[in-house]
Amino acid sequence: MPRILENPKDKILQEGKKILIEKNYAALSIRDVAKASGIGVGTFYNYFSNKDELIESIFIADWVKISDKLDVIACSEEFSLRHKLEYFYKGINEFLKNYMSIFYELTMVKGREKKEDCHMEHIYAATKNILEFHVNKGDLSIKIDIDKYNKLMCQNIIMICREEYISFDELMDIFEIT
Amino acid sequence: MPRILENPKDKILQEGKKILIEKNYAALSIRDVAKASGIGVGTFYNYFSNKDELIESIFIADWVKISDKLDVIACSEEFSLRHKLEYFYKGINEFLKNYMSIFYELTMVKGREKKEDCHMEHIYAATKNILEFHVNKGDLSIKIDIDKYNKLMCQNIIMICREEYISFDELMDIFEIT
Numbered sequence: 208m209p210r211i212l213e214n215p216k217d218k219i220l221q222e223g224k225k226i227l228i229e230k231n232y233a234a235l236s237i238r239d240v241a242k243a244s245g246i247g248v249g250t251f252y253n254y255f256s257n258k259d260e261l262i263e264s265i266f267i268a269d270w271v272k273i274s275d276k277l278d279v280i281a282c283s284e285e286f287s288l289r290h291k292l293e294y295f296y297k298g299i300n301e302f303l304k305n306y307m308s309i310f311y312e313l314t315m316v317k318g319r320e321k322k323e324d325c326h327m328e329h330i331y332a333a334t335k336n337i338l339e340f341h342v343n344k345g346d347l348s349i350k351i352d353i354d355k356y357n358k359l360m361c362q363n364i365i366m367i368c369r370e371e372y373i374s375f376d377e378l379m380d381i382f383e384i385t
Numbered sequence: 386m387p388r389i390l391e392n393p394k395d396k397i398l399q400e401g402k403k404i405l406i407e408k409n410y411a412a413l414s415i416r417d418v419a420k421a422s423g424i425g426v427g428t429f430y431n432y433f434s435n436k437d438e439l440i441e442s443i444f445i446a447d448w449v450k451i452s453d454k455l456d457v458i459a460c461s462e463e464f465s466l467r468h469k470l471e472y473f474y475k476g477i478n479e480f481l482k483n484y485m486s487i488f489y490e491l492t493m494v495k496g497r498e499k500k501e502d503c504h505m506e507h508i509y510a511a512t513k514n515i516l517e518f519h520v521n522k523g524d525l526s527i528k529i530d531i532d533k534y535n536k537l538m539c540q541n542i543i544m545i546c547r548e549e550y551i552s553f554d555e556l557m558d559i560f561e562i563t
Contacts, residue, residue: 350558350559351551351555351558351559352555355550355551355555356559358550358551359541359551359556359559362544362548363537363541366540366544370540372533372536373529373533373536373537377529377530377533378537380528380529381528381529381534381537381560382559
């Protein structure tokens, strides 16, 4: 008798992620993901209409986790602003470590898609919360519009994750974040 | 009797640039470039082995102009640091205005190439000269390694040229550049 999974969609995402990271985009097959998830290929299609939809869902699930974690600590009195932004840095770093090569592979296979800004809203909302908290606390003085400052800060953190020529602490020193 | 061009290579670059900007990558033909330059197609191949080599040369020629201009003003006492960096900003802006859509087109046609950092050395050398001059003058205090600071500054300026959500002056205010 086949096992009945509590939440097949989560299981598919979890096993799909493992296979995606171990192998690559080209080598991931729906058959393997279904097998690893203990379901039939037909059941897979109840949840995702194709491989690309699965992969996008894997990305989004992990991406949303970054902002979810930030939301939890945003207004904590325990952590400094620098400490909170370091959580963000580490989250992005982990995400890119897992998926950067897949992004390159996808760009090679499919060309550049005009979706760069998608799913940044959650991140920006979370980091803006953090910045606002510390502005109100008096830890941070921002001379320009907070949304612009926020976007610039996020982009700088993502940039140093991608390029690694400058450390997180060095970036924080330049921006005078304590 | 055909005209004898003083410098056919420069003429090809100049006419190629016009056609590239007016049309796009796909629509540029060697035949048209040769015709506009007043040379035969055969002569074109004395200077460039194919269309891609021409286009790369057009990019490089304009790119090098940016750092050449910076070299001229790097150690000028007349201009402030902010003013010098604004030259850089305007140079990059002009360059991207001309070629951004071509870059996208090339990425779509050829996929992502691993050449992102190429030809940045001239730019970094020029902006580093400028930063060093103003550090020595006492206008600028840098807490981290100057090469890292320089690269971060250049990348931020290029970023705001591409994204335009933040003005040059706002960026300078954040970095406390006067």
